[in-house]
Amino acid sequence: MAKRKARPTTVSEYIEVAPKEAQKKMKEMRACIRKAAPGAMEALKWGMPAFSFGRILVTFAAHKNHVGFYPTPSAVKAFAKELSKFNTARGSIQFPLEKPLPLPLIRKITEFRVQESLEQDRKWRT
Secondary structure, eight states: OOOOOOOOOSHHHHHHHSOHHHHHHHHHHHHHHHHHSTTOEEEEETTEEEEESSSEEEEEEEOSSEEEEEOOHHHHHHTTTTTTTSEEOSSOEEEETTSOOOHHHHHHHHHHHHHHHHHHHHHHOO
């Protein structure tokens, strides 16, 4: 019986075991998110890279033909016009591997999520 590969425990490990075609894009996305959300904590959530700032801001994952970006439904809705040329669902966006990542858009969406998180958390402070 073949041994199962160990599951990644860090974002770096996740990127290392991702399909070769996706690794460069994932490194670019990670750097972009870090720059847009300085101070955000990086960890694996639900088995994929996630950035949190009090709450989960965004996650991303490697797939066979695309890199998935998961910024929540509110962000997908807020940027619907800019995202019209990508496959989207309620809270997810697919960036094809054969095309360059829209890094300025990823930065804007991440900054939106940081602001949204700060505003929502402010409501709960006493």
